[in-house]
Amino acid sequence: MKMEYDIIVCGGGMSGLSLVYRDLLSGVWANKSILLIDKSDKSVNDRTWCFWENSISPFEEIIYRKWDEMCFFSVDNKSFLLNTGDYNYNMIRSIDFYNHTLDYLKSQSNLTILNDNIKSVTSIGNSCEVVTDSHTYHSEYVFNSIYDKPKLEEKHTYLLQHFKGVVIESNELNLDPKQIYLMDFRTSQENGNTFFYVLPTSETTALVEYTLFSDKLLEKEIYDKRIEEYITEVLNINDYKIIDSEFGVIPMTDYPFARADGNIINIGTVGGDTRGSTGYTFTNTQKTITKIINSYQSNGTPHYTEEHISLKHKLYDSTLLKVLADGKYKGHQLFTDMFSSAKASDVLAFLDSESTLKQDFKVIKSLIPQYFIKPFFQSWLDK
Ligand SMILES: Cc1cc2nc3c(=O)[nH]c(=O)nc-3n(C[C@H](O)[C@H](O)[C@H](O)COP(=O)(O)OP(=O)(O)OC[C@H]3O[C@@H](n4cnc5c(N)ncnc54)[C@H](O)[C@@H]3O)c2cc1C
Structure with a gap:
């Protein structure tokens, strides 16, 4: 077996498989030798991924269920149908995702898929080293999605x-x-x-x-x-x-996950694609992969400068997370205020880091301001 590759993908879960599938399909990896390593063979339906969307997903053909209507119930039994505009809600079963991506990947001659446990991933100058239980591999780039809890400082929630x-x-x-x-x-x-x-x-x-x-x-x-x-x-x-x-x-968390360490590019949860205040990850990961593909197309490397989650949205996310963690403004009350006063399509855009200033204003106006002042300034100072 070869020990040198152009690209090694560490972790073939949601983000690793999305990346390899979409990069190969787009043609940007057509001439690259690629090694994908995961310790599991992905034969079990171990999770479902749900997400709201107002456009076509790169995985549209395997969406298991799609709903147009979303409903909200408060703790005291008040219910309302949300005005979600052109957003719908989608569910993908992980087994359909694994089968769909792996079926395609197994037919690609420039890709090797390996089941092994990764012990370390290191960036050395312009190359990377991956040590598994059985071998040591080298590549120009590594895409890593193996999550370890980060070392938090006191300022992180x-x-x-x-x-x-x-x-x-x-x-x-x-x-x-x-x-x-x-x-x-x-x-x-x-x-x-x-x-x-x-x-x-x-x-x-x-x-x-x-x-x-x-x-x-x-x-x-x-x-x-x-x-x-x-x-x-x-x-x-x-x-x-x-x-x-x-x-x-x-x-x-509002821990600032690094997108890259030398030629190691982090994707998925470890790349900061999990939204701190909601936990939703699927959509953000797809946006990151779109950035990577665009970057290959424009400059031949996966490195890009501007993240799809802007500093403004990171600040909102960190503030909201701090308010939820603090607990003085009860989560159930906060979400009830948000969804009962602001239009749900504005809330969904806000939670997805897609909102305009006008939409931000409408969402922020729906909440009780006193709980946000200190967390907002704390988040601002920490950024
Ligand atoms: C049960 C569940 C349901 C979720 N539902 C949603 C949802 O509805 N919507 C949403 O947006 N997000 C959801 N999430 C959050 C997020 O989308 C998922 O956790 C998603 O799988 C994260 O993608 P990832 O690629 O970062 O990690 P993973 O998909 O977990 O991939 C990491 C891969 O690394 C492999 N790996 C780990 N350690 C090693 C090692 N040492 N050696 C080799 N391989 C290794 C694992 O086997 C795994 O395949 C859910 C999470 C869970 C746990």
Whole structure:
């Protein structure tokens, strides 16, 4: 086996596979020798990726479900249909994503796929070294998506978005298949900002996800207990079967992840593509990959200067995260104020770092200002 490549991709999860698939498809890697290394073979449906979008996704053909309507429930049972404009909500099952990308990648003669454990990735001058359990490889560039918790300083906020999702099947399911519950706060808030997220996938099946933003995980049984309570007491379903489940923890932080270290380019969560205040990563990663492809097309390298998340949006994100972590402005109240007063399409653009100043103003106006002053200036000084 070769030990030298033009490009080594460390981690073939969401961002690694998206990158290799899209770069090869676009032609920018046509003449490169590429090694993709992951310790797992990606044969399990281990997560679902959901995201809102008002344009065509690079993975449009594998979107499993798409919804036009999004609904919100406050803690005191007030509900409203969100005015989401031309945004829709999409779900991609990871197994469809892995199969789709890997089927294509396996037919590419300039790509080698390796299952191995990566021990270290180092940038040395204009090249990189990757050490695995079995060999040492060299390349001009490495794209890395292997996440280690960063070394935080006191000024950084770090919360966990932890969730358990179950797919239920029931003849009692009384949900509109066109509509999702984007945030349903009709559950106890005793452990932090807590909501349910409900995605009907057919007349009789739905993904029901119990989600918390907090600094520590709960005992396993509590996730199950709360899910059961919600299904029986809020959704009023007594006869149901759990046919699938997922558990996840997503870091929510304003830690400034470096995009590059010499010729190592970080992508996905470790590249800062996870939005601190929401945990959403899929869309940001695709925007990063678009930047990388454009950069190859214009200057022949993956290095680019301007990130798609502007400094202004990083400042909003850090401020919002600090307010959520502080907890004086309760998360359920904050999101209720936001979604009840501002147009949801403006909120979605704001949370996706796509908002104009006019949209920013409308979203900021919906919130109680006193809670934001100190966190805003703290975030400003730290940037
Ligand atoms: C259950 C779950 C659901 C999520 N749902 C959403 C969602 O709906 N929407 C959204 O936007 N985001 C979601 N996220 C957040 C985010 O999109 C995912 O975590 C996403 O997979 C991050 O992509 P990544 O490439 O950074 O990491 P990963 O997809 O985790 O890829 C990293 C890869 O590195 C490999 N690896 C790790 N260590 C080593 C090693 N030492 N050697 C070799 N290989 C290694 C892993 O096997 C993995 O394949 C979810 C996260 C989880 C956990």
